[in-house]
Amino acid sequence: MKLRFHKMHGLGNDFIVIDARRQPVDLGGAQVRALCDRREGVGCDQLILIEPGEKAEVRMRIWNPDGKPASACGNAARCVVSLTGAPTIETEGGLLTGVTVDDMVSIELPPPRFAHDQIPIADPVDTRPLPMAWDQLSAPDAVNVGNPHLVFFVDDLDAVPLGDLGPRIETDPAFPDRINVNVAEVNDGKVRLRTWERGAGLTRACGTGACATAVAAIGRKLAISPVEVEMDGGTLEISWAPGQNILMRGPATHVFTGDIDMDALA
Incomplete structure (x- = not known):
């Protein structure tokens, strides 16, 4: 199976971004680890899956290179806004809002918690x-x-x-x-x-x-x-x-778009 992906980064924090809004993508931990591998896969700090949102324009799912899910990623959120133009993002860590102005992306996060x-x-x-x-x-x-x-x-x-x-x-x-x-x-x-x-x-x-x-x-x-x-x-x-709320402002960079043979990673 060929899988289309975008390689993006926010200040060098790099991501594999997969847009699954039209075609569902099911990834397991082993596949995530293989994709994130910098020697035998594409390589990244986190893998990002964009899906249709229920409470927002899009839903962002995040995995770390060890194959385990993460609940939030600020740099990735800026990349998702830059790529899709979505003004709202649903994440496990809460609802985010974003806007692109010139070459900068602003993301608004929910208030911090301390308990x-x-x-x-x-x-x-x-x-x-x-x-x-x-x-x-x-x-x-x-x-x-x-x-x-x-x-x-x-x-x-x-x-x-x-x-x-x-x-x-x-x-x-x-x-x-x-x-x-x-x-x-x-x-x-x-x-x-x-x-x-x-x-x-x-x-x-x-x-x-x-x-x-x-x-x-x-x-x-x-x-x-x-x-x-x-x-x-x-x-x-x-x-x-x-x-x-917290407001974060910074760049988001699209490096390239590619296709990877998932069977070759098995």
């Missing part, structure tokens, strides 16, 4: 900050912006071995659904960020990670909205006020 059972965390505990530590990383903010994040603020971002600490924290038993790990450095109200994504590892950019980090920085009065969040792949602008 321990909304992250979720196994035991009742304060989440702002969370009284936990892993080596030099301690007292993060726990924020759910459609998917769960920890945000650590540090003095020297480059001194943190996130490639080693990220998988340890992601799979800590305290987080029954695993968790995304963000390490941020704030200077003059501007945020520099690196993210370990659950099921994907280190990525060049993470849209929901940028949102969670901006929310945490504003909450700690380290930054004022709108916040510029700089990642290895580029910069996103995040706006938020307590009790309000």
